[in-house]
Amino acid sequence: MREFDIAKMFDHKNVLITGGLGFIGSTVARYLVQKSSARIVLVDSLIPDYGGNLFNINGIEERMHVNIADVRDENTMNNIVKKQDVIFNLAGTSSHVDSMKDPFTDLDINCRSQLSILEACRKHNPNVKIVFSGTRGEYGRADYLPVDEKHPLHPTDVNGINNMAGEWYHILYNNVYDIRATSLRLTNTYGPRHQMKHSKQGFLNWFIRLAMEDKEIPIYGDGAQKRDFNFVDDVAMALMIAAADDKANGRIYNLGTLEPVSVADIARMIIKELGQGRIKFVPFPEDKKRIEIWDFYSDYGKIKDELGWKPSTSLARGLKDTIRFYKNNKEHYW
Numbered sequence: 001m002r003e004f005d006i007a008k009m010f011d012h013k014n015v016l017i018t019g020g021l022g023f024i025g026s027t028v029a030r031y032l033v034q035k036s037s038a039r040i041v042l043v044d045s046l047i048p049d050y051g052g053n054l055f056n057i058n059g060i061e062e063r064m065h066v067n068i069a070d071v072r073d074e075n076t077m078n079n080i081v082k083k084q085d086v087i088f089n090l091a092g093t094s095s096h097v098d099s100m101k102d103p104f105t106d107l108d109i110n111c112r113s114q115l116s117i118l119e120a121c122r123k124h125n126p127n128v129k130i131v132f133s134g135t136r137g138e139y140g141r142a143d144y145l146p147v148d149e150k151h152p153l154h155p156t157d158v159n160g161i162n163n164m165a166g167e168w169y170h171i172l173y174n175n176v177y178d179i180r181a182t183s184l185r186l187t188n189t190y191g192p193r194h195q196m197k198h199s200k201q202g203f204l205n206w207f208i209r210l211a212m213e214d215k216e217i218p219i220y221g222d223g224a225q226k227r228d229f230n231f232v233d234d235v236a237m238a239l240m241i242a243a244a245d246d247k248a249n250g251r252i253y254n255l256g257t258l259e260p261v262s263v264a265d266i267a268r269m270i271i272k273e274l275g276q277g278r279i280k281f282v283p284f285p286e287d288k289k290r291i292e293i294w295d296f297y298s299d300y301g302k303i304k305d306e307l308g309w310k311p312s313t314s315l316a317r318g319l320k321d322t323i324r325f326y327k328n329n330k331e332h333y334w
């Protein structure tokens with residue numbers, strides 16, 4: 001990857017991170033604190049079932065202002081967006097199953113709130129740059145692999161549809177109101193500081209918990225479906241590059257990796273790394289099977305060519321670092 005100078009990109013900037021106490025948001029905050037003099041505000045609702053955790057900013061909390069608030073609250077957002085140079089817009093829910101059980105909460109957070117945040121920017125801070133975290137769920141099942149940005153969008157669940165709308169509001173406001181916006185379509189992201197309370201926000205971290213407890217890892221079907229995984233530091237870097245580079249304005253980029261791995265193999269890698277845990281193949285639960293996307297991995301060539309980003313952490317390295325983190329900090333995540 002090209003060398004990126006985070007200090008040059010963010011020194012003296014006012015940066016707002018929605019969902020800033022979550023997994024990806026807190027990782028961005030850590031980079032900004034360590035490498036720049038950015039003035040940072042986090043907004044997070046800390047709704048218990050989601051990924052927000054005050055321990056995620058342990059040791060850096062003095063360097064930022066934390067606002068426990070909900071992005072659905074328009075008055076709060078109208079005030080908070082003022083004077084910000086950059087917004088990392090990462091507050092969202094990513095559970096596919098929950099989005100089917102409770103579609104209106106998913107709609108309110110991933111779609112309606114996105115529009116109200118953009119309206120807040122249009123009225124109170126049209127010079128801001130805003131980066132949205134979209135999802136590979138916008139594509140649904142792959143018509144071809146690897147999936148590039150030209151692939152049709154036909155989501156298999158409510159979460160994918162709401163993210164698609166949330167993303168396109170950003171692009172629309174870029175095009176019509178010149179509010180500079182970029183969307184990154186994230187694939188499976190894993191690493192330290194992901195919530196470990198349930199499996200609804202991604203299976204890799206959940207597999208790590210089960211193996212750390214020496215439990216069975218349930219693999220649905222034969223587990224042969226392939227997925228790609230980005231280490232959270234690489235994702236944070238992509239978000240920062242997209243925020244800083246005006247070439248990204250109005251653009252949508254996939255993230256991804258060159259190492260697609262099957263679900264069963266990822267479980268085997270975790271078990272091998274930990275020296276414990278075991279796989280149990282089980283029938284696919286019907287509610288999950290109906291929204292399953294099977295083989296999916298992304299082509300990240302566009303962001304590589306246009307912005308110079310590529311993932312730099314191998315799966316083997318990322319798994320080691322993630323496991324070490326949870327061994328040291330288990331009590332804050334279990």
Ligand SMILES: NC(=O)c1ccc[n+]([C@@H]2O[C@H](COP(=O)([O-])OP(=O)(O)OC[C@H]3O[C@@H](n4cnc5c(N)ncnc54)[C@H](O)[C@@H]3O)[C@@H](O)[C@H]2O)c1
Nearest residue numbers: 019022023024045051052070071091092094133135186189
């Ligand atoms: N982790 C992944 O694999 C992945 C993949 C695709 C997209 N994404 C998207 O990236 C973003 C960040 O994901 P993450 O993995 O860090 O998840 P996370 O749950 O750890 O972080 C999201 C944060 O948003 C906060 N939040 C949720 N609803 C809120 C609301 N209404 N108001 C204020 N704060 C709210 C949560 O408390 C949480 O801290 C999300 O929008 C997610 O949909 C993540």
